[in-house]
Amino acid sequence: MYKLVLVLFFICFGLQAQELNCSLTINTEQTGLSNLQVFRTLKTELTEFMNKTTWTDLNVKQQERIDCSFVIIISNIDSDYFTASIQVQSSRPVYNSTYNSTLLNFNDKQFNFRYTEFQPLNYNPNSFDSNLISVLAFYAYTIIGLDADSYELGGGEPYFEEAKRIVNTAQQQVTDGWSPQSGTQTRFRLNQDLLSPNFREFHDVMYAYHRNGLDYMADNPKDAKQSIAITLELFNQMYASRPNNFLTRVFFDTKAEEVKNMFSEGPQVSISNLVDMLNKVAPTKSAYWQQIKL
Template sequence: MYKLIVFFLFCGIGLQAQELNCSVTINAEQTGQSNLQVFRTLKSELTEFMNNTTWTDLNVKQQERIDCSLVIIVSNINSDSFTASVQIQSSRPVFNSTYNTPVFNFNDKQFNFRYTEFQPLNYNPNNFDSNLISVLSFYAYTIIGLDASTYELGGGEPYFEEAKRIVNTAQQQVSDGWSAQSGTQSRYRLNQDLLSPNFREFSNALYAYHKNGLDYMADNTKEAKQSIAVTLQLFNQLYSNRPNNFLSRVFFDTKAEEIASMFSGGPQINVSNLVTVLNKVAPTKSSYWQQIKL
């Protein structure tokens, strides 16, 4: 995506295209009414909304669209009122490989919304139309921003700012997930931290992990692993300044399995200090860190 940004800024071209390749799953088993037509319609309309909305002014080819998914768990339905949670995931390809690395993996438990079958779903940046539209639009920009951040240092900020605009508009209508009172793992907190100068180490780590590590893996695996090991040390500094911070939890929820696999095979490097740091900054993932070969 970074190359696309540079190219079109240079050329002064503002062509538009859809940015996401999003799959949507609706799981309504907990309602006891999973066969209702409304769930099939909702899946179809949300898939179209995520994939056919033009979120940016970038010209993105079909094969360059960001792979992502939404798994919506509906626990209760009462007329047009839905009680639900949503699991959001995204990934991006690693250079010179067939491997897609996970970039974002987050479970939003504050996802209650109203929906009437066949209601139009359109994103308007200046208005609050529904909590359903605001939540999905927020995650569309967060996914795009995190993806851009892996290609260019600070590349995601314009998209996080757009997500902040959604936060500011939505919190005037709905509180759950959108306000400072929504807890430490809310959409509000995620957006605040992604834009905060206090978490600059996170932005640096996200970029270096992908561009100086994974994208270099095909050229020199050992050096790439050493680079990633050094990059992960940044979370030690982040922990010292903000113990148990939200962004670190999001990162390791996304990357723990990949990190464990990466350092459990292939060219061996000294990882004793790395394991110590990982157990300190992400102790809940200790079962993964035990797989790393010292």
């Protein structure tokens, strides 16, 4: 009986796995100190932190881990204080294809942190240990949430709530990127808007665009493109109530090239209204919209 219990324990334990498949790059060219050992240690420790932390209680198979990448650009180092920015990307596979669709492409310029070589890196949801850990944990849950949103309507909410807990804890210690006073394109604003009922259409788009559109592209590209065109019209509703809102910018910073490629190739669908809408809600991406063939 003891052996049976032990076997069942290891089977159940083995079912739970890390959620992220994260590659991490440290760019130190601006410091003029690229050969410092601390940078190599930092890369190794952060890569292990992201990939070996179990962020949820989900049973994730190896092939189901979310592909993501972090590029940390360090511009200055003063003893243990690092001035930096971080570029965060994540993607998910499209059914019946070899194509991966980008879900997030976000440049966070408010990423300064303290780090001492070989310091322990562990995430504790109930405490603030360092800005370094809090920022990376915040993006881990945001990535998991956006991935969940693309498979299930509203599926990302519990992970955005976990990210909110990090926001609330971190802003008691530091303000850069965590508080309403930090600006209009910050971690605070991203999380606030992802949880706001004012932007429920964003979650409708994330689900329908991927699950009812891209995932059917291999089977019926014309119908899939038409479905995506209709889905993107939801940004009109967001624009009507909140012009130039942050989540629309985040979406098209991530998806502009994909949308342009999608509607410039393959079977043609009626998109004249779509192009007009894109120019209205995402005018900074007009160079992409000009390339769409009507």
